[in-house]
Amino acid sequence: MAITSAGAGSGLDLESVISASVAAKKAQLQQPIITKRNSTQITLSGVGQLKSSISAFTDILDKLSAPGAFNKRAINITQDKDDPVLKMESKSGGSNGQYNITVNKLAQTSRQEGVFDSSTAPLITQDGQLTFKAGDKEFKVDVNAGDTLQDIRKSINGNGDNFGLSVNIVNTADGKAKLIIDSGVSGDGKDLTITGDNAELGIFSTGAAGSAMSQIQAASSAEIVVDGNILKSDTNVFDDTIQDLKLTVLRVSDKDSNGDLKSNKVEITTDKTSIQELVQQFVDGYNALQDKIGTLGKRSSFVGGVKQDDGGALAGDSTTRAISTFMSNLLVSPSESSSTYSTIFEIGMKMDNKGKLSLDKEKFGEAVDKNFDQVVALFGNEKGLAGSLSKGLKEYTKSGGMLAQRTDTLNSDLRSLSQKEVTSNAQLVKYEAALRAQYGSLDALLVKMNNSASALSALQIKDN
Numbered sequence: 001m002a003i004t005s006a007g008a009g010s011g012l013d014l015e016s017v018i019s020a021s022v023a024a025k026k027a028q029l030q031q032p033i034i035t036k037r038n039s040t041q042i043t044l045s046g047v048g049q050l051k052s053s054i055s056a057f058t059d060i061l062d063k064l065s066a067p068g069a070f071n072k073r074a075i076n077i078t079q080d081k082d083d084p085v086l087k088m089e090s091k092s093g094g095s096n097g098q099y100n101i102t103v104n105k106l107a108q109t110s111r112q113e114g115v116f117d118s119s120t121a122p123l124i125t126q127d128g129q130l131t132f133k134a135g136d137k138e139f140k141v142d143v144n145a146g147d148t149l150q151d152i153r154k155s156i157n158g159n160g161d162n163f164g165l166s167v168n169i170v171n172t173a174d175g176k177a178k179l180i181i182d183s184g185v186s187g188d189g190k191d192l193t194i195t196g197d198n199a200e201l202g203i204f205s206t207g208a209a210g211s212a213m214s215q216i217q218a219a220s221s222a223e224i225v226v227d228g229n230i231l232k233s234d235t236n237v238f239d240d241t242i243q244d245l246k247l248t249v250l251r252v253s254d255k256d257s258n259g260d261l262k263s264n265k266v267e268i269t270t271d272k273t274s275i276q277e278l279v280q281q282f283v284d285g286y287n288a289l290q291d292k293i294g295t296l297g298k299r300s301s302f303v304g305g306v307k308q309d310d311g312g313a314l315a316g317d318s319t320t321r322a323i324s325t326f327m328s329n330l331l332v333s334p335s336e337s338s339s340t341y342s343t344i345f346e347i348g349m350k351m352d353n354k355g356k357l358s359l360d361k362e363k364f365g366e367a368v369d370k371n372f373d374q375v376v377a378l379f380g381n382e383k384g385l386a387g388s389l390s391k392g393l394k395e396y397t398k399s400g401g402m403l404a405q406r407t408d409t410l411n412s413d414l415r416s417l418s419q420k421e422v423t424s425n426a427q428l429v430k431y432e433a434a435l436r437a438q439y440g441s442l443d444a445l446l447v448k449m450n451n452s453a454s455a456l457s458a459l460q461i462k463d464n
Contacts, residue, residue, distance in 0.1 A: 046313025187234030
């Protein structure tokens, strides 16, 4: 009789014995691997969290150390808020100042109109070409025999070289069609001109005999008066006409009781609120990173002599301590960029006994009022606090840096553990096979002994 499982012949539960032995061997071989893998994965996750938190802070630091980061200007314009005359933006490098600005006129594009009998009847009997020019801009449009006014309009508006010119048709009450062409180009001396290369197209040509088109609006420049100085722009935007300012005129200035245009007062001051918000981002980013370092590096506590599993992913890790120490040391190190302030604690920054930063806005505002340039020097540019912190922290997160090397080592450890697991599984297979051979022999021996005993017993019964 074939034995299908251990103990089947003898009736002993040898399968349970084998299962228990294999389970014990598996725990002996694989539990250290599982424990080590879990620990390595937790550490790897911790390194990833630390790297992400450092990157979030360096993003803030890079913003603070960028050129013009602290060049925040508050702009107040005396005008009707619901119907403004102009708007102004301060660019990088802008400075405080006051201006009296009057908007004399807005920039206008050139416009032509012409009346035709129909928009749908064929207008041209031979092929030709129209040329549109405004200032230094020019494009050409082919006109085909049989084209209607609508066809020509579509060809002009859809031309790939069109510089912004637009054509529209208005059907009038008397059944005729009014063609309206706007050049889209403003500025003195940039009137639209239209020329055709054959006699038929003369109906569109500017100044040609028999032309249906006439100019109803000339192109002109915007004109403003700044503190008595007349300034012009081809468009309604005056970009750097006033150094480091971008001015957009929206309408002509209001008139006074005498009918003269009134000026609008523009006052540009340091925007302390925006600068404080920028520095507050530094404070919040610094505290967030220190919090993350504290959470990751927290050691497990003990209750009644029993270790609690409440430690951080990088508990006891020297990297977290090194980063925290680097940041706190840099905060108290004398500045190399400011000749007035040694550290940020002289301009309203505070640190509590847990290493958390806070900002005294009143004291900081006073420092900005008295020594704006030195406050900027303390924080900004590459040698300022923000730039120095960013440079130092990026040494940890850069490719080939400490955290990258740590990540590579941990991933290598995980691969090694996976290989050990494969090896241990092979050992378990061999171990189980050996057990089955051993207990199979025992089972066969017991079956033989039982059979012999049964035969002897049968002989004794027969002799009696």
